[in-house]
Amino acid sequence: MLRNREGKRVAVIVNDMSEVNIDADLVRNGDAALSHTEEKMVEMSNGCICCTLRKDLLVEVGKLAREGRFDHLLIESTGVSEPMPVAETFTFTDDQGRSLGDIASIDTMVTVVDAFNFLRDFSSHESLDDRGEALGDDDERSIVDLLGDQIDFADVILLNKTDLISSDELHTVHGMIRALNPQARIVETVNSAVPLAEVMGTGRFDLKKAAQHPGWLDSLVEHTPETEEYGISNFVYERRIPFHPQRFHEVLQLEWPGVIRSKGVFWLATRLKLAGYWSQAGGMARYECAGHFWSVVPRDHWPADTTHIDRVWREPNGDCRQEIVLIGTNLDRPALTAMLDAALLTPEELATPEHLWPKRFPDPFPKWKMAVAAW
Structure with missing residues (x-):
């Protein structure tokens, strides 16, 4: 997104659970070299956006908003975070009665799905702890729990690594994702290359709908034409x-x-x-x-x-x-x-x-x- 920012000024917050923020280093040192005059990166390490870093997030977003230099703020949360609590963070109020919703609004919730590993992971019985990815001793979530939550809450799903699987496998993965979230827009990608218009400024996120996120699945309410195809x-x-x-x-x-x-x-x-x-x-x-x-x-x-x-x-x-x-x-x-x-x-x-x-x-x-x- 930074490499193909199409003239848009983007601020980035990268959240990682480890003490050394590997993802931020990759962005900083890779193809997406950051210009101090056009975009800004803030690293928030050793914590989770939806819990320990809520106050820090409010402070950092406030700083970026007051600068008035950015068109968009991209927040990349840790890979094992659930998207709904991250969205709820924007309703969190600090001791002074301030909230993220006062200074910024969520435009799009994006989930990237690894098409190459999806079928294996979705049939897995492993827990996050089995893979060394648990948030703590009390984190008993499974890989499938996390996959389901991240897909179910997305407005846009980037189905990535489509070049590494066969057309039949792609058809199967696409259909499974559509079954899990019939409302999201699915964009097939290679190396996550995507036009910014697909993931920024879409206006797809609906706070009222998110606040009523169902115990029942959306597919009961409305089908998309793709359901018959898959x-x-x-x-x-x-x-x-x-x-x-x-x-x-x-x-x-x-x-x-x-x-x-x-x-x-x-x-x-x-x-x-x-x-x-x-x-x-x-x-x-x-x-x-x-x-x-x-x-x-x-x-x-x-x-x-x-x-x-x-x-x-x-x-x-x-x-x-x-x-x-x-x-x-x-x-x-x-x-x-x-x-x-x-x-x-x-x-x-x-x-x-x-x-x-x-x-x-x-x-x-x-x-x-x-x-x-x-x-």
Whole structure:
């Protein structure tokens, strides 16, 4: 971007987790020699933009803005940072009530995808710690978690190293990325060479939309014409019958053919008041407790805006349900639906008294840690 800046004056902030900022050195000493009169680089090392460096970022952006010499500010965060918290940094207020949003606005969130390594990394079971990239001892994220977050939140995705893979591989990678983020503009690149107009001054970032970043995937709301070309489809598995915990646990161990991403709420017969949360991307998956279903929460503890509750409310069990989004390529919807249906309670099992279900139905899921309810 610096080498092809097309006459634009660009200030650059490079954030790196290491004490020696290798990325900044590469930019400084490489082809993109920095002119002190046209652009400026600020190094922010040994920290993460979204946490320890928030105040420093506010100070540095303030300095650059007051100089009034720059058309754009490019912030390159560390490669293991999540983009949503970086965007949230612009709403952070310091002790004097100042925020980055007062002096600058986000124009475009750009993610660069390594096309050559994407298929391998997306099927990986490795954690960031396995690769020595964890932010600390408490960072338990997987490679796939990070890939998904960085792709999902992008306005523009540079699909780089396209010269190193075959046309069939490129077709597959393009389709998977489109499935993960149907709204972003995908630009295929070699050596990340891209016209500035694709990544600067696009106006693609929408703060209001970002603030409502979904628990559900955008592909449920709007398709792009490319979905047919790449064989991408999605559907929502919805049922109002609890899962038999043993059979559902077994389903989670199976391969879900064609599924790239799945995410949603599930309901176990042995934990009728609690909503389970399922999330899978590539070769990684996890389940946990999402909290109580609203149907068991007293009305005076409901939020003022009940739109999201009303959307899923059905008598007689309120919001207790199975609602799992499945997204993938060439999905066999009948087969996947049948696989999940087989884990539901049978009519005979439903006919037995509910109070016997916890003893009658084996439950291999770990015990969910729940705070004591305030009601």
